[in-house]
Amino acid sequence: MANGLTIGQAAAFVGVTIKTVRHYHRLGLVAEPERDGSGYRRYGSADLLRLIQVRTLAGAGVPLAEICDLLDADPEQFAATLDDVRRRLTERIDDLTARRDTLHRLDHSDRALLPDRACAILNRLTCLGFSPDYLAVQREGLVLARALIPEIFDNFLTHLEQSLTDPEFVELTKRSWDARSWDRDDPRIDALASAVAANLLTQRALQPMPTGFHNRSDAAARYGLVNHHREDQGPSIARLNTLVEAKLRAVGIHIPHQ
Incomplete structure (x- = not known):
């Protein structure tokens, strides 16, 4: 001990690796001891104290670049x-x-991208007997709505929460989903669009969009990406949505045009 410790012994005593001690040397946190007559660097008590101080501060989260100034x-x-x-x-x-x-x-899947209210709506749809395919599309739509039109997201959730207590709305929504297998020109689509629009107009939750959203130059694009999500996979659904929107606009409901 009189001649000091080798770097390996010093590292072991302090509880770090030799690589760490050398890293401290390169950063100037701990001065390298002089070599003895045999060419080995020997670490004394003062060197060990400095190593312990640096190790303790680094372990506490102090950035290495700040330790030197801190110790001084x-x-x-x-x-x-x-x-x-x-x-x-x-x-x-x-x-x-x-x-x-x-x-x-x-x-917990949905909770990674959606707030608890939206997850509760998805759970409600499951309880109401909606198919897994419908749930998948609605989940995607909710994620898009939250990201693209946050100004109206809370109102949108309120509308869904209230609508799902209406048996007629639930039944019309299921029929609308079934319509994806219909031909685009199926005459039943016109009748269904009228029924859906009429149901929406009777709901008090159907509120106008915030003025701030209408003033956005990209409002129509954002709205369209959400409300017409996956329409490319169902021409009949695209036509149904277009008809419903047209009927709502006809009675003064403002819906952005793509």
Whole structure:
């Protein structure tokens, strides 16, 4: 011990790797000891103390680039720097907690991309007997609506929540989904569009869109991407939606034109 420790012994005593000690040397955090007569660097108690200080601060989350100045600071500066490090660590903890919660939501499928209210609506659709294919399209539509038209998303959820308590709305929605297998020119589409529009007009939840949304130059494009999602896979559904929108516009309901 009188001649000091080798780098391997010093690293083992402090609880780090030789690679870490050398990294500290490269960064100037710990001075390299002089070599002895045999050509080995020998670490004394002062070197070990410095290594312990650096390791402890690094383990507490202090960036390596700041450790040197911190160790050389006076007590007041030291305390202020630690407060700043503590604040940054708290921010990182909050960020990591949010990421953990996102991973937890991913374990629960819909909750990763949708708020609880929207997930409850999807669960309600399941209970009402809607098919898995319909649920998949509605799930995608809700995700798009939340991202593309956030100004009206809460109103949209309120409309759905109230509409699903109406047996006529539920039945018309199921018929509309079944219509995807109809021919585009099937005369039943016109009658169904009239029934759907009439039902929507009787619902108090059918509220005008916020003025701010109408003023957006891309309002029509955003609305169209949501309301006409997957229409390319069902020409009859596309025609049905077009007819319903036209009937609603005819009585003064403002719906953006694509």
